[in-house]
Amino acid sequence: MDFVLDETVWRETGRSxxxxxxxxxxSGGGRPKxxxxxxxxxxxxxLRADRLLTLDASRYLEAFPGLRMMG
Structure with a gap:
């Protein structure tokens, strides 16, 4: 884990x-949840890893369609 996140990571976070x-x-869902x-x-x-380990892949795939998943 990279504890010092650079501007590129923060910009991608904001964009997504x-x-x-x-x-x-x-979609009529109101405020973000x-x-x-x-x-x-x-x-x-x-941006910094080759994949993500998660039990909820759908949570990430919509926002990050190119992200490779494990799990």
Whole structure:
């Protein structure tokens, strides 16, 4: 785990969260319900790792379609 996250990871986090929030509002779902931390984890995995280990792959695949999953 990289504890010092650079600007690229934070920008990807913001981009993916903004997309999620827009989809949430457009679908009539109201305010975003997911945590920003989920998007930070996904952005880190996309940019700094070769895959993500999770029990909830669907949570990440919509926001990060190119992300490789394990588990």
């Amino acid at each position: 969260f903004a997309g999620y929030a827009q989809r949430q509002r457009a 997911r945590l920003l931390a989920d998007f930070l984890i996904g952005a880190h995995a996309v």
